[in-house]
Amino acid sequence: MNPTTTFLSCDWGTTAFRLRLVERETLNVLAEESSKQGNAATAKAWQQAVQPPEQRVAFYLAIVRQHIQQLEAVAGTALAGVPVVILGMASSTIGMAELPYKALPFAVDGSDLLTQTIAPTADFPHPVLLISGVRSADDVMRGEEVQLVGCGFENTPEEQLFLHPGTHAKHVTVQNGQATTLKTYMTGELFALLSTQSILAASVEAGGTLTAGRHQQWFARGVLEGQQANLLHNAFMVRTNDLFSQNSKSENYFYxxxxxxxxxxxxLLAHRPAxxxxxxxxxxxxxxxxxxxVLGIAHKCPVTTKTAEEVTLNGQLAVLKQHLATLPTV
Known part of the structure; x- marks a missing residue:
């Protein structure tokens, strides 16, 4: 495999690991491996191994190497020399090397994100580019900053918004080619807790799609009621909706x-981006x-949708290109 035409995309979160062999020109994924061996589990294994601190990077890269070997089997070719671009929690306290956060603002072309390069070795014959996260005065993100780079924001004085839904949703303001403000919302985590571990768990049921039956109607009702009343009170309506048989458990899930x-x-209603x-x-x-x-926001400003894979690969390649001249080679 030609190391100059491909790269290895590594997305290493707290609870999950994903590695892709990617063609640079087209961003086609040629092979892919994933596991539940996230940084939290790897950090625990590292502690149990009781090795010298200077062996930590090698310990983590040995896990990456195992997945690369599986990709080599799928691709039917050796991948020695292909650079590995790593984002996510691998640069945190539970990762292979803790890097400081880049303080806001940062350039949306990825040119000033904080990174660390790791030279290839006999045991790990790949140059590594480890990308750190970003912080504001009171907020942080790791991984989403690379996805923002992959969105291709225009350099304009108008305020634009990067909205990344997830366990910890991110809202990042972009202006004049810079990411300037960051807010994290624990929406996904709170939904998981309420729907599986609270009194509401017995009143909701996953299944179906947004457009099926009355799911869309109850979802829209939830969105609108989320504007007009106290969330802590409205959440209990999920329970009473079920008790009074006002809707089904799956409709309650979408509500x-x-x-x-x-x-x-x-x-966003009061401060709508361009x-x-x-x-x-x-x-x-x-x-x-x-x-x-439902909120009327999409009718007043353009909303462009992109997949997580698309922006992750675009962002990683953009940051890689910024460092090709100084990246160690085999």
């Missing part, structure tokens, strides 16, 4: 989702897109 997403997006780039997993992008339409 709760609408309440939380609507609450998250409330500030453009929104909504990037993430397709199911979440569909829900957030529907919420923006």
């Amino acid at each position: 709760l989702s609408g309440l939380l997403i609507g609450s998250e997006c409330h500030e 453009r929104i780039v909504l990037a993430g997993e397709p199911v979440l992008v569909d829900l957030y897109g529907a919420a923006l339409r």
Whole structure:
């Protein structure tokens, strides 16, 4: 495999690991491996191994190497020399090397993100580019900054918004080619807790799609009621909806989702950006897109949707190109 025409995209989060062999010119994924061996589990294994601190990077890269070997088997070719671009929690306290956060603002072309290069060795014959996260005075993100770079924001004085739904949704303001403000919303985590571990768990049931039956109607109702009343009170309506047989458990599931997403997006009504780039997993992008339409936001500013894979690979390649001249080679 030609190291100059491909790269290895590594997305290493707290609970999950994903590695892709990617063609640079087309961003086609030639092979892919994933596992639940996230940084939290790897950090625990590292502690149990009781090795010298200077062996930590090699310990983590040995895990990456195992996945690369599986990709080599799938691709039917050796991948020695192909650079590895790593984002996510691998640059955190539980990762292979803790890097400081880049303080806002940062350039949306990825040129000033904080990175660390790791030279190839006999045991790991790949140059590594490890990308750190970003912080504001009171907020942080790791991984989403690379996805923002992959969105291709215009350099314009108008305020644009990067909206990344997920466990911890991110809203990042972009202006004049710089990411300037960051807000995190615990929407996905709160939904998971309420729908599986609270008193509301018995009143909701996952299943179906947003457009099936009355799901869309109850989702829209949740989005709108999330604007008009107290979220802590409205959340209990999920329970009484079920007790009084006002809707089905699956409809309640979408109602709760609408309440939380609507609450998250409330500030956008008063401070509407000129453009929104909504990037993430397709199911979440569909829900957030529907919420923006229900609130009338999508009718007043363009909303562009992109997949998480698309912006991740675009962003990693953009940062890699910034460092090709100084990246160690085999």
